Amino acid sequence: xxxxxxxxxxxSHITPLREEREHIHSVADRIIGAVNTSGKAKGMIxxxxxxxxxxxxxxxxxxFMLFDPSMSREALEEHGMxxxxxxxxxxxxxxxxxxxxxxxxxxxxEGLSVDLVPCxxxxxxxxxxxxxxxxxxxxxxxxxxxxxxxxxxxxxxxFAKAGGIYGSDQMTGxxxxxxxxxxxxxxxxxxxxxxxxxxxxxxxxxxIRGHQSKEFEDPLVVVDPVDPRRNVAAxxxxxxxxxxxxxxxxxxxxxxxxxxxxxxxxxLDFECxxxxxxxxxxxxxxxxFSTPHTIPDIVVPQLRKSLAAIAGMLDRYGFTxxxxxxxxxxxxxxxLFELLVDSLPALKRHMGPYIWxxxxxDDFRDKYRNGTFSGPYIEDGRYWIDIQRxxxxxxxxLGSDSPLKVSLGxxxxxxxxxxxxxxxxxxxxxxxxxxxxxxxxxKQSPLVRIKQKREEIG
Amino acid sequence: xxxxxxxxxxxSHITPLREEREHIHSVADRIIGAVNTSGKAKGMIxxxxxxxxxxxxxxxxxxFMLFDPSMSREALEEHGMxxxxxxxxxxxxxxxxxxxxxxxxxxxxEGLSVDLVPCxxxxxxxxxxxxxxxxxxxxxxxxxxxxxxxxxxxxxxxFAKAGGIYGSDQMTGxxxxxxxxxxxxxxxxxxxxxxxxxxxxxxxxxxIRGHQSKEFEDPLVVVDPVDPRRNVAAxxxxxxxxxxxxxxxxxxxxxxxxxxxxxxxxxLDFECxxxxxxxxxxxxxxxxFSTPHTIPDIVVPQLRKSLAAIAGMLDRYGFTxxxxxxxxxxxxxxxLFELLVDSLPALKRHMGPYIWxxxxxDDFRDKYRNGTFSGPYIEDGRYWIDIQRxxxxxxxxLGSDSPLKVSLGxxxxxxxxxxxxxxxxxxxxxxxxxxxxxxxxxKQSPLVRIKQKREEIG
Numbered sequence: 001x002x003x004x005x006x007x008x009x010x011x012s013h014i015t016p017l018r019e020e021r022e023h024i025h026s027v028a029d030r031i032i033g034a035v036n037t038s039g040k041a042k043g044m045i046x047x048x049x050x051x052x053x054x055x056x057x058x059x060x061x062x063x064f065m066l067f068d069p070s071m072s073r074e075a076l077e078e079h080g081m082x083x084x085x086x087x088x089x090x091x092x093x094x095x096x097x098x099x100x101x102x103x104x105x106x107x108x109x110e111g112l113s114v115d116l117v118p119c120x121x122x123x124x125x126x127x128x129x130x131x132x133x134x135x136x137x138x139x140x141x142x143x144x145x146x147x148x149x150x151x152x153x154x155x156x157x158x159f160a161k162a163g164g165i166y167g168s169d170q171m172t173g174x175x176x177x178x179x180x181x182x183x184x185x186x187x188x189x190x191x192x193x194x195x196x197x198x199x200x201x202x203x204x205x206x207x208i209r210g211h212q213s214k215e216f217e218d219p220l221v222v223v224d225p226v227d228p229r230r231n232v233a234a235x236x237x238x239x240x241x242x243x244x245x246x247x248x249x250x251x252x253x254x255x256x257x258x259x260x261x262x263x264x265x266x267x268l269d270f271e272c273x274x275x276x277x278x279x280x281x282x283x284x285x286x287x288x289f290s291t292p293h294t295i296p297d298i299v300v301p302q303l304r305k306s307l308a309a310i311a312g313m314l315d316r317y318g319f320t321x322x323x324x325x326x327x328x329x330x331x332x333x334x335x336l337f338e339l340l341v342d343s344l345p346a347l348k349r350h351m352g353p354y355i356w357x358x359x360x361x362d363d364f365r366d367k368y369r370n371g372t373f374s375g376p377y378i379e380d381g382r383y384w385i386d387i388q389r390x391x392x393x394x395x396x397x398l399g400s401d402s403p404l405k406v407s408l409g410x411x412x413x414x415x416x417x418x419x420x421x422x423x424x425x426x427x428x429x430x431x432x433x434x435x436x437x438x439x440x441x442x443k444q445s446p447l448v449r450i451k452q453k454r455e456e457i458g
Numbered sequence: 459x460x461x462x463x464x465x466x467x468x469x470s471h472i473t474p475l476r477e478e479r480e481h482i483h484s485v486a487d488r489i490i491g492a493v494n495t496s497g498k499a500k501g502m503i504x505x506x507x508x509x510x511x512x513x514x515x516x517x518x519x520x521x522f523m524l525f526d527p528s529m530s531r532e533a534l535e536e537h538g539m540x541x542x543x544x545x546x547x548x549x550x551x552x553x554x555x556x557x558x559x560x561x562x563x564x565x566x567x568e569g570l571s572v573d574l575v576p577c578x579x580x581x582x583x584x585x586x587x588x589x590x591x592x593x594x595x596x597x598x599x600x601x602x603x604x605x606x607x608x609x610x611x612x613x614x615x616x617f618a619k620a621g622g623i624y625g626s627d628q629m630t631g632x633x634x635x636x637x638x639x640x641x642x643x644x645x646x647x648x649x650x651x652x653x654x655x656x657x658x659x660x661x662x663x664x665x666i667r668g669h670q671s672k673e674f675e676d677p678l679v680v681v682d683p684v685d686p687r688r689n690v691a692a693x694x695x696x697x698x699x700x701x702x703x704x705x706x707x708x709x710x711x712x713x714x715x716x717x718x719x720x721x722x723x724x725x726l727d728f729e730c731x732x733x734x735x736x737x738x739x740x741x742x743x744x745x746x747f748s749t750p751h752t753i754p755d756i757v758v759p760q761l762r763k764s765l766a767a768i769a770g771m772l773d774r775y776g777f778t779x780x781x782x783x784x785x786x787x788x789x790x791x792x793x794l795f796e797l798l799v800d801s802l803p804a805l806k807r808h809m810g811p812y813i814w815x816x817x818x819x820d821d822f823r824d825k826y827r828n829g830t831f832s833g834p835y836i837e838d839g840r841y842w843i844d845i846q847r848x849x850x851x852x853x854x855x856l857g858s859d860s861p862l863k864v865s866l867g868x869x870x871x872x873x874x875x876x877x878x879x880x881x882x883x884x885x886x887x888x889x890x891x892x893x894x895x896x897x898x899x900x901k902q903s904p905l906v907r908i909k910q911k912r913e914e915i916g
Contacts, residue, residue: 182512239836239837239838243836246819265490279804281850318778322805340776345739345741346738346739347738347740355701356659356660356703365466365906373738374899376902377906378697378903379697380697380700381677382700443832444834445823445833445835454829455828
């Protein structure tokens with residue numbers, strides 16, 4: 001009863017209002033009319049509006065323009081973008097060209113953010129030429145199978161948003177809208193998804209059409225009903241998967257509105273941040289540089305790669321990394337490292353070759369015969385020496401050109417080569433990253449945050 | 459020519475003098491006479507005196523007393539020790555009972571340290587009942603095969619002593635006298651051993667009789683000519699093996715008297731030790747406790763085990779160990795650790811269970827919901843927390859009862875439980891261990907020591 005009551009209350013907050021629905025459809029109709037009267041393509045609503053699964057206040061409208069599949073890719077891009085631009089100009093005036101796998105136009109019409117996306121009108125999902133052609137088939141599938149479960153999708157989306165696990169972009173690595181729709185269709189409702197997910201463990205496979213034709217290693221596999229070789233949950237990370245399991249389990253145990261409208265974690269001010277850092281006793285360093293000019297889904301994996309490479313370098317040099325994370329802002333990116341060791345002795349133990357390694361052993365011995373703290377000496381068949389360490393401080397290592405020598409992503413490398421700033425300790429609390437660094441040192445799972453907040457209030 | 463000249467000069471220093479030889483044999487004859495006239499056993503010289511391979515100034519004389527093999531083990535020990543005691547009392551007055559695998563008597567007669575060892579007079583090495591019965595057969599084999607190579611054995615022993623790799627006791631883990639004899643017999647002389655050894659690598663197998671009947675994993679395998687299932691070099695460590703290879707290689711490249719009479723490495727005085735430690739910048743700790751009352755070959759492996767266990771504990775707690783070593787003195791033992799990290803932040807990252815690990819996950823989350831620096835949070839499917847570290851200083855950890863909770867050897871454990879002293883920094887330079895701690899921070903391979911000394915002089 002508590003759960004039902006709670007969910008009804010949530011729906012009363014998130015179900016789109018009638019005037020909202022009418023407004024969005026009237027805008028959609030006007031755009032589709034413009035596409036159809038051009039005679040060049042057929043207009044179609046896609047996304048959550050088409051499926052009636054958008055959450056109140058969402059302002060995104062996706063209009064697909066379906067062209068004749070006999071057109072070449074170049075012709076499609078040329079005519080498609082031409083049509084999109086002319087419609088956008090006519091209806092709003094503002095035109096922003098964007099690029100995912102293919103170019104499209106974004107514009108604002110009467111308070112809505114409208115994407116105009118050219119694609120091929122293939123008559124069968126097996127004939128799609130690129131990912132963008134697949135979207136209309138997703139819309140058709142959901143429309144056909146969603147029945148009266150649209151509200152359940154709204155609940156699941158809101159639930160995932162509250163857990164911080166909604167969105168299939170690279171930074172989130174969470175649940176896409178389409179994935180939420182398929183889960184609701186498969187399990188038969190929001191409650192059923194919660195029941196199932198609370199005892200998920202990695203290796204869940206859902207194949208609605210029973211047509212899977214490829215193996216996947218991902219923690220959650222939901223075979224795309226319109227493409228037997230595609231996992232709709234491919235971008236879901238193990239961490240987000242586990243957070244969803246935890247959140248579902250927690251909701252099942254003690255349902256409350258918090259699971260849909262979570263307590264907000266405030267940002268620490270500088271003094272609190274400084275004090276918290278002092279208590280931890282750890283050494284915080286941040287590398288900050290300009291955000292590369294390319295789409296986030298390309299930048300984010302490179303940030304992660306760079307983070308791991310620099311953390312690996314710190315560990316190799318003896319500066320033990322406790323935790324690290326990255327953040328992509330509009331203008332600047334931050335790589336953040338929390339260290340347990342900040343300075344090391346002058347002495348470093350260094351491994352040499354095996355004694356029976358001929359001239360290598362001779363060369364090593366002769367090279368280091370003098371100027372060592374100790375050695376060369378022999379242990380387990382090898383030469384070893386205790387020599388002067390190159391970097392005795394983590395800050396000095398990070399401020400040198402060493403970070404530029406590890407395996408950074410291409411765009412991150414280019415940006416860092418143009419220059420980066422090294423911050424340390426409380427200094428990491430810097431403009432644009434206050435929320436990120438606060439969240440870093442107060443990291444909590446979605447469920448723990450709710451439980452703790454409840455205790456503080458209770 | 460240089461080599462030959464050098465070796466001749468060495469021999470002129472180490473070959474026993476005629477009067478020494480006569481003296482030792484006259485003492486031996488008197489003891490053997492006493493054994494034989496007792497009518498209970500047959501006397502026999504064993505060891506290097508019997509083989510004519512002892513080095514000038516050695517004072518050790520081994521007399522074996524061979525009893526009828528039909529006697530029980532108890533009767534042998536009773537009668538054997540009775541006879542040994544009575545002979546020792548008659549010829550010297552001093553009787554020290556000792557114990558290796560079996561009991562024997564040590565006494566001093568006319569400046570010689572004499573061992574009186576009861577054993578069985580088996581007529582065939584295949585019938586030996588314990589290790590001590592094997593020794594007479596070693597003596598017979600060497601006498602039969604050594605020919606005119608006794609001087610070569612002297613050179614090899616002196617060479618191994620100079621390299622610090624002579625002695626098959628557990629602390630040294632080096633070359634036994636019998637092993638030196640077999641190597642000279644197999645290769646045909648000292649020079650031939652040097653030539654061969656300078657290109658050895660682990661896995662050398664020497665089987666003089668071609669009768670090996672067991673596989674060994676040791677770096678050097680020399681099958682005992684009197685026992686096909688025994689490796690004479692079993693106690694040789696990989697480190698000593700490698701040091702011998704290096705030393706042989708070095709002598710071959712640039713022969714000199716240093717390889718037989720090495721430069722002595724002086725002991726650092728306290729001020730020098732303190733200064734050297736300051737330059738290294740490392741953190742030195744020593745655990746000192748009473749030497750257990752049992753034979754060294756039992757204590758030493760336990761010291762090594764304890765050293766590894768405590769070093770492992772330090773590493774697990776985050777106090778990175780650069781190097782460690784142990785020393786067994788008459789009265790006290792020392793475990794010595796050189797650390798790169800001496801203090802750590804209050805914060806420690808701690809791993810919890812997987813989220814889908816049912817009640818474990820619930821318990822963990824509830825236990826740590828408060829009082830953490832951060833978390834519980836989820837990473838890669840698990841709970842993690844940042845909590846208060848138990849030991850933030852290495853000295854505090856080593857001074858606690860934690861060292862007594864790791865896998866120490868039995869006798870070391872008992873001694874440390876009765877109490878141990880923790881020393882740190884320059885304080886590790888303490889009575890009885892000055893040479894050990896000096897050697898630790900000036901550790902060098904035998905060859906490097908010689909080369910460096912030569913440069914200092916030249």
